[in-house]
Amino acid sequence: MRAYRHEQLVYIPTYKNAATSYEHLFSKILNWEIILTENINWENDVVFGHISDPYVRHLRGTVQFLIQYNLKNIVDDKRFNRLLTSGYFDQHSYPLTLMFGEKSKKITWLPIDSIEYSSEKVTTTFLKKYGISIDLNQIPRLNISPEENKQLLNQIKEICIAHNYQHTGLFFMLDDDMILYQHAIINLSTIINSKNINA
DSSP states (O other): OEEEEETTEEEOOOTTSSHHHHHHIIIIISOOEEEEGGGOOTTTOEEEEEEOOHHHHHHHHHHHHHHHTTOGGGGGOHHHHHHHTTOOOSTTTSOHHHHHGGGGGGSEEEESSOSSSOHHHHHHHHHHHTTOOOOGGGSOOOSOOOHHHHHHHHHHHHHHHHTTGGGSHHHHHHHHHHHHHHHHHHTHHHHHTOOOTTO
16 A cells, blocks of 8 residues: 655545545645555554544445446445445445555554544644645645545445444454544644644
8 A cells, every 4th residue: 555755644535534635635735655565664653544424435435436337326226225235345445444454553643533623634734744835725626526436426325224223244344444533633632732842
């Protein structure tokens, strides 16, 4: 998996967490070096990525999968509904804790869906701690979901609720991601109020 390095800072993109926008920022605007995650020094590098509510991410990832493979009509098939509420289909909704294993605990997770702060504010504040000052407006907003996608998302959400998906194996698989997410929300005030380590 690719990542982006600047000195000891390493950004790891995670699907359905504004990855396209932030990859553009780090590769095209800030010109960070593209590396593979296997080349991260997990003891010395400061690795960070973005996170959002895992259950919402799962729904968004499922929509992405269905649209990408032209499978939107299958949502109306009752047989598919049970499958829809019991699993994930590709990297867009694959749990982060399964993707990164124990290393997921070594990543500084920046929430993109905070009620108090925008993802841009969280990211620029985190970067400033390491002496990197960028303007909020430098972060592009790419791959904004069209209205059609939002309608499909709502349809899938209604199906999941109707099938009581909070009591399926899917929720069990996302439990560890939820713990990561809750820690990220709790630690958000520390990031926002942190001082520049290079000062």
